[in-house]
Amino acid sequence: MYNLNYKILLALIIIFSCFSIQAQxxxxxxxxxxxxxxxxxxxxxxxxxxxxxxxxxxxxxxxxxxxxxxxxxxxxxxxxxxxxxxxxxxxxxxxxxxxxxxxxxxxxxxxxxxxxxxxxxxxxxxxxxxxxxxxxxxxxxxxxxxxxxxxxxxxxxxxxxxxxxxxxxxxxxxxxxFDEELINGLYIGIFLIMVFYNLFIYFSIKDKSYILYVAYISFFLLFQLNENGFFYKYFLYKTPYIYGVAVKTLPIITCIAAVYFIRDFVKAKKYIPKIDRFHIVIVILFLSNLFFAFDEKYNHAAFVSLNILTLTASFYALLIGIAVILKGFKPAWFFLIAWSILIISIFQFTLSSLGIMPYFPITDHSLKIGSVFEIVLLSLGLANRINVLKLEKEASQAQALQLINEKKSMIENQNTQLESMVAERTYKLEIRNQIISKKNEEKSIMMREIHHRVKNNLQMINSMVRIQSRYTNKENTKDSLKEVERRIQTMALLHEKMYQSDNLVEINVKEYIQSILTDLLSIYSLDKKITYEINVSELQYSTETILFLGLLINELITNTLKHAFNDQNNGHITIYLKIHDKESNQLIITNNGSKIDIEKFNNSKSLGQRLIKNFVKQLDGTLTIDNTANTTFTILFKIIS
Known part of the structure; x- marks a missing residue:
C-alpha cells in the first residue's frame, strides 16, 4: 500500500514538474x-x-x-x-x-x-x-x-x-x-446560392431591393475570398501590387453596397429622412478613401481610415435599424438581428485573436458563421418585407377603391344637380336669347329702314343736284355739281349695300368697289374704251373704313378718268386691295394713261386734292405716287376697328 501511494505521488510530482518547466x-x-x-x-x-x-x-x-x-x-x-x-x-x-x-x-x-x-x-x-x-x-x-x-x-x-x-x-x-477547404467551399456555395436565388427573384418581381441585396452579398463574398487568400492563390500570386489594391478597394465597395442596400431594405428615406441624409457623407468618405488604394506608401493611412469608416458605418446601420423599428416598420427586425450577429461574430473573432477572450475551436469560423446567418436572415427579411409591402399595397388599393367609389357617388350626385342647374340655366338663356333675338330683329328692321331712308334722301339730293346742273350755263359750275353728284352717289351706294346685307355690318368690298367704278365709267368714259381689273382679298372693314375707302377710290378714279386718258381712246385701270402686315392693308390703283406730274399733283389746291389728303388722313395712312412705268397710287392704311 505504501509503495502504491509512493508511486502515485512520484508520478504527480513528475507531471506537475513538467508543466512547471513548460510554463517557465x-x-x-x-x-x-x-x-x-x-x-x-x-x-x-x-x-x-x-x-x-x-x-x-x-x-x-x-x-x-x-x-x-x-x-x-x-x-x-x-x-x-x-x-x-x-x-x-x-x-x-x-x-x-x-x-x-x-x-x-x-x-x-x-x-x-x-x-x-x-x-x-x-x-x-x-x-x-x-x-x-x-x-x-x-x-x-x-x-x-x-x-x-x-x-x-x-x-x-x-x-x-x-x-x-x-x-x-x-x-x-x-x-x-482539407476540412477547412470543405468548409470554405460550403461557405462559398451558400453565398452563390443566395446570389442566384435572389437574382432570379429580382428578374421575377423587378424589386430593386433584391438587386441591391445581390450586389451587397456579391461584393462581400469577393471581399472574403480575397481576405482568405483565394484570389491570391489562383489569380494574383504573380501580381502582389494588384492584390494590394484589391485589399484596399473591395472593403470600400462592399461597405458602399451595404449602405445602399440597408437604406432601401429599412425604407430609411421614408421613415427617417433626416438620419438618412447622413449616408451621403459616409459614401463620400468611403469614396475618398480610394485615393489611398493605388500607392503603397499610403497603406497605413488607408488601413486606419478604412477601419474608422467601417466602424462608423456599422454603428450608423444599427442606428437606422433601431430608428426604423421605433417608427413601426417590422421587417427592420430581420436586419437588426442579422447585422447584430455579424458584428458580434467580428468582435468575437477579433477579441479572441487579441487574447482578450478565450479561444474556442469555432473561433476560426466565427466570421463565416456570422455572415451566413446574416445573409440568410436578410433574405428572409426581404421576403417578409415584400409580403408586408404587398399587404400595405392591397390595403392602400382597397382604400383607394373606396375613395374612388365615394368620389364616383359624389360625382353622380353633383352631375344630377349640375344637370338640373344646366337645364334651368338653359331655359333662362333660351328665354333671354329669344328676347335678344326679338330686339335684334327689331333693331335690324330699324337699321335697314334707316339705311334705306338715308339712301333715298341721298338719291333725292343727288337728283336735285342733277336738275340744278341742267339749268346752269357755266361749265365750271356744271363740273362741280357733277363731282358733288358722284360723291353723294358713292355714299348712297354704301348705304344701299348696308341695308341689302344680311347682318347690316359686313358688305362685299369687291362688289362695292366695282359698283363705284362702274358708275364712274358710265359718267366719264362714254366715248372711250376703258377696261379695268379689281383684285380684292377676303377682307372685312368697319362701316367707317369702307366709307372712306369708297370716297378715296371715287376721287382717285375720277381724277384718272378726267386727266389720264385725254390723249388716247382706250385705257386700263387696276385696283388692288390686300393685306400688308398684321396692322395695315394696302390699296394700289394703277392706270396706263399719261403720266401724272407728281409735284403738281402734290401742290394742287383743288377740292379733289384736299379731299384725297383728308380721306387718307382719316384712314391713318400714307399716299405715295409712282410714274416710272404706269401711274400708281399706293395707300398704306391702318385697320380701323
Whole structure:
C-alpha cells in the first residue's frame, strides 16, 4: 500500500514538474499526433526597426518579449518582426507542418536548429514558388521523437503584422486543411446560392431591393475570398501590387453596397429622412478613401481610415435599424438581428485573436458563421418585407377603391344637380336669347329702314343736284355739281349695300368697289374704251373704313378718268386691295394713261386734292405716287376697328 501511494505521488510530482518547466520556458511540447497546436501565446517576438539584423544577430538578443496572445498583432508597421519558440516532440511522429496563416507577406523565412547544431537551417518562402499549393504558407519541419528544436520566424508585411501560427503532424495538418477547404467551399456555395436565388427573384418581381441585396452579398463574398487568400492563390500570386489594391478597394465597395442596400431594405428615406441624409457623407468618405488604394506608401493611412469608416458605418446601420423599428416598420427586425450577429461574430473573432477572450475551436469560423446567418436572415427579411409591402399595397388599393367609389357617388350626385342647374340655366338663356333675338330683329328692321331712308334722301339730293346742273350755263359750275353728284352717289351706294346685307355690318368690298367704278365709267368714259381689273382679298372693314375707302377710290378714279386718258381712246385701270402686315392693308390703283406730274399733283389746291389728303388722313395712312412705268397710287392704311 505504501509503495502504491509512493508511486502515485512520484508520478504527480513528475507531471506537475513538467508543466512547471513548460510554463517557465514557454516551450511547445507536442504529445499527441492528433492535435493542432496554436503557437501564438508561446511566441517571443522582437521588432527589428532597422530591417537589417541577421539570424545570428537576432539569436543572441535577450530582448524578445512574450505577448501572451493567441494571435499576436502589431498593426501596420514597416519593421521586420522576429518570433521564436522551442518545439519539443514527445510523440511518435517526426514529420510536422508549420502553418503561417497569412496571405499578404513581403518577406517570410523560417530558421530552426537542434540543440546540438551550430547553425540554423533556413527555409525561405518565395511567394510564387510555394512547396504546397494551399492558400497559406506551409513549412516542413522534421523533429525526431524526444528531440527539441528552436525555431525563428522572420516576417515583414505591407499590412497588419500578425502571427497566426499553427503546428501539427503533417497528416493531421492536411486533414485540417482539407476540412477547412470543405468548409470554405460550403461557405462559398451558400453565398452563390443566395446570389442566384435572389437574382432570379429580382428578374421575377423587378424589386430593386433584391438587386441591391445581390450586389451587397456579391461584393462581400469577393471581399472574403480575397481576405482568405483565394484570389491570391489562383489569380494574383504573380501580381502582389494588384492584390494590394484589391485589399484596399473591395472593403470600400462592399461597405458602399451595404449602405445602399440597408437604406432601401429599412425604407430609411421614408421613415427617417433626416438620419438618412447622413449616408451621403459616409459614401463620400468611403469614396475618398480610394485615393489611398493605388500607392503603397499610403497603406497605413488607408488601413486606419478604412477601419474608422467601417466602424462608423456599422454603428450608423444599427442606428437606422433601431430608428426604423421605433417608427413601426417590422421587417427592420430581420436586419437588426442579422447585422447584430455579424458584428458580434467580428468582435468575437477579433477579441479572441487579441487574447482578450478565450479561444474556442469555432473561433476560426466565427466570421463565416456570422455572415451566413446574416445573409440568410436578410433574405428572409426581404421576403417578409415584400409580403408586408404587398399587404400595405392591397390595403392602400382597397382604400383607394373606396375613395374612388365615394368620389364616383359624389360625382353622380353633383352631375344630377349640375344637370338640373344646366337645364334651368338653359331655359333662362333660351328665354333671354329669344328676347335678344326679338330686339335684334327689331333693331335690324330699324337699321335697314334707316339705311334705306338715308339712301333715298341721298338719291333725292343727288337728283336735285342733277336738275340744278341742267339749268346752269357755266361749265365750271356744271363740273362741280357733277363731282358733288358722284360723291353723294358713292355714299348712297354704301348705304344701299348696308341695308341689302344680311347682318347690316359686313358688305362685299369687291362688289362695292366695282359698283363705284362702274358708275364712274358710265359718267366719264362714254366715248372711250376703258377696261379695268379689281383684285380684292377676303377682307372685312368697319362701316367707317369702307366709307372712306369708297370716297378715296371715287376721287382717285375720277381724277384718272378726267386727266389720264385725254390723249388716247382706250385705257386700263387696276385696283388692288390686300393685306400688308398684321396692322395695315394696302390699296394700289394703277392706270396706263399719261403720266401724272407728281409735284403738281402734290401742290394742287383743288377740292379733289384736299379731299384725297383728308380721306387718307382719316384712314391713318400714307399716299405715295409712282410714274416710272404706269401711274400708281399706293395707300398704306391702318385697320380701323
Amino acid at each position: 520556458d514557454n516551450d511547445i511540447i507536442y504529445l499527441n499526433d492528433s492535435e493542432i497546436l496554436r503557437v501564438g501565446s508561446k511566441l517571443e517576438i522582437y521588432e527589428d526597426t532597422t530591417n537589417k539584423l541577421t539570424i545570428n544577430q537576432v539569436s543572441n538578443l535577450k530582448t524578445f518579449k512574450n505577448y501572451h496572445k493567441t494571435i499576436p498583432s502589431f498593426g501596420l508597421s514597416e519593421s521586420t518582426f522576429w518570433a521564436k519558440f522551442n518545439f519539443t516532440n514527445n510523440s511518435d511522429y517526426e514529420n510536422f507542418i508549420l502553418e503561417f496563416n497569412k496571405v499578404d507577406v513581403v518577406e517570410l523565412c523560417l530558421f530552426h536548429k537542434n540543440n546540438t547544431d551550430t547553425s540554423f537551417t533556413r527555409q525561405p518562402m518565395v511567394l510564387n514558388r510555394k512547396k504546397y499549393s494551399g492558400r497559406m504558407f506551409l513549412f516542413n519541419l522534421n523533429v525526431p521523437k524526444n528531440n527539441s528544436k528552436i525555431i525563428y520566424i522572420k516576417f515583414k508585411s505591407n499590412w497588419s503584422v500578425t502571427f497566426p501560427v499553427k503546428i501539427s503532424a503533417k497528416e493531421q495538418m492536411f486533414h485540417k486543411l
